[in-house]
Amino acid sequence: MANNLNGFHLIQTCPDCKARVGELRTSHGTVPTPVFLPVGSQGTVKTLTPVELKDIGIPMVLANTYHLYLRPGISVIEKMGGLHKFMGWGGAILTDSGGYQVFSLARLCQVSDEGVVFRSHIDGSEHHITPELIIQFQEALGADIIMALDECPAHDDSFEKVQRAMHRTHQWAERCQKSQQRDDQALYAIVQGGVFPELRRQSAECLTSLGFSGYAIGGLSIGEPKKVTLNMIEETVALLPEDKPRYLMGVGSPEDIIEGVARGIDIFDSALPTRVARNGALFTLEGRRNIRNSIYAQMEQPVDPGCKCYTCRTFSAAYLHHLFDCEELLAYRLATIHNLSFISNLMQKIKSTIQNGTFPSFRDAFSTGYKPTDEKTRLSQKQRWLESRKRSQ
């Protein structure tokens, strides 16, 4: 049922690297790529209204089939006229299949070729899902791009375990493809294969031979070293067709986005920019700034003086520091507006520099100026986050 309604149009490729500019044509607007999708798992990008997302320049958001299936339930959203209407969001939506959540967030009971049995992380209730059901759910939700169900191994699983998960992911992708009824949604398959180049190659080859509207790279940025992530992206992209969009799942720090773009990625999503915002970490061109730091307590300038977002246009760093200090709800919102604006501006800059041929020098200048969170801190933060998710079960 792959179709041209939600097609991808490649506009330009950087002569010096694999970076490229294109557009996704959806029934909810044309989405210029490279694009970053803010995460709205539960049908809301945390703290923001659809109007604010639009003002920031966000063309597409991600929502999660797993979360929406548990709450409020797929049938409720269908009854309300679909996910766009439910969320009040006129832009495009991509729904994740929920595979990653079932394997990371839920209590897993049984995985078989047929499907997955899991217990809800909210109330412990038991649920059975299959590739066919996941497509049925995503058709009911009505997103513009929908994802095949995949099995997600842990980043340190053995070759054999990762291989088994990969084969199952391929079978499930084919079943998803066959069960698709609607012709106005683009179905993307998810390349798995862990940190094993040979498996990544097998996965890319198998899925591209089936022919999907787009290809995601799953199972990365889940705890493996960054060097390995980048290497796996390169291995995989090399085997994906030029004329289809490539989506790197769960990647969203500014430095990782730029490196992903340089390796030929078109679509990114991550909860990172919004999650760290709520912890008080604000992006600047020099790196993340922690607004809770006392150096901001009396700073009259905004935290990022060059920024044109509502937060930086309107409030001093001192005010934002005060809101965080008092745990005022407005704090989380203003920080989220800033971080998403930063990423939105970054995507704009990426597109324009690819188009005018200066992307490589922009990439260099960015990486010279931007001091990313160091690898050790990054991995320990990631670990704490993964553990806190497990504890919340």
Add this chain to the structure above:
Amino acid sequence: MANNLNGFHLIQTCPDCKARVGELRTSHGTVPTPVFLPVGSQGTVKTLTPVELKDIGIPMVLANTYHLYLRPGISVIEKMGGLHKFMGWGGAILTDSGGYQVFSLARLCQVSDEGVVFRSHIDGSEHHITPELIIQFQEALGADIIMALDECPAHDDSFEKVQRAMHRTHQWAERCQKSQQRDDQALYAIVQGGVFPELRRQSAECLTSLGFSGYAIGGLSIGEPKKVTLNMIEETVALLPEDKPRYLMGVGSPEDIIEGVARGIDIFDSALPTRVARNGALFTLEGRRNIRNSIYAQMEQPVDPGCKCYTCRTFSAAYLHHLFDCEELLAYRLATIHNLSFISNLMQKIKSTIQNGTFPSFRDAFSTGYKPTDEKTRLSQKQRWLESRKRSQ
């Protein structure tokens, strides 16, 4: 130092009751009365931006000297150019003196004629305040209307205790008046006297003889029966001058506002509309609706179909129910927008019906349609809230 810059202009009085329409002229706009001030104790009306407050039609907000003194500190706000600039709020501001918070929220150490020694509810640090300091703080904050320091007895204190507090409130009001340096802020005194008509009369007479820009009625709606509240308002208003604004502190349910207006009140403030919003209670013309109730889980209409606020224009009751169910931060914000819009519309309706002579019938129609929270529930809710505030020390 009372002046005409922040003057009150009485426009019209209802021929059938004491309701009246007027306006407060401030250096941050003309504020039509009767007016309701949303509470932004810490320099933010919880969850909302200044732009949203303006869009809702809010002309003036309340901030709290006690909270701002503790965090971020008066000198920080002064350094940032004053409270309006700090908050990014171009409308008018009234700062409460903090008397009520010192007596209800802080750990009280010592009250003498000189002033109050208390410990912060946040970190237990000890602080000394005097009427002179409180004026100095409010001049540094730069609100349009500032309040004298008062001593607030509990609603069940003895006649003698309330009388002593009242006399001290009068002495403090006079010292506040004498220490005022700026001539662009209106200083209001606070009538005390608890639930004793004789003391209310003494307090109103004493303070009006000193001559303030406005008169607040304090020490009500703090746990006493509603009938007593209304009776005390009547007793007090009867002795306040016609040409000065009257401010009923801490009152803010729709039904109480209407009854306050009918008794000649011009200004109201209360955290109630915003606080109950965050608990999922939404105002409608029929009474409060609890959006968490399962009857809203699949309701396609907004919770208040007649309402024109952003929340009701954009989202179904089902979506709002879902956000509350998931404890999504957007929930608190959308509910706050609705409740403040409801109160804002109510104030508009009150003004227009006073002006066209139909206020008495509007008041009747409202009280016929609106089912307020019953007295027993209301008092137990209030008690729980007061206790939770004490616990948070």
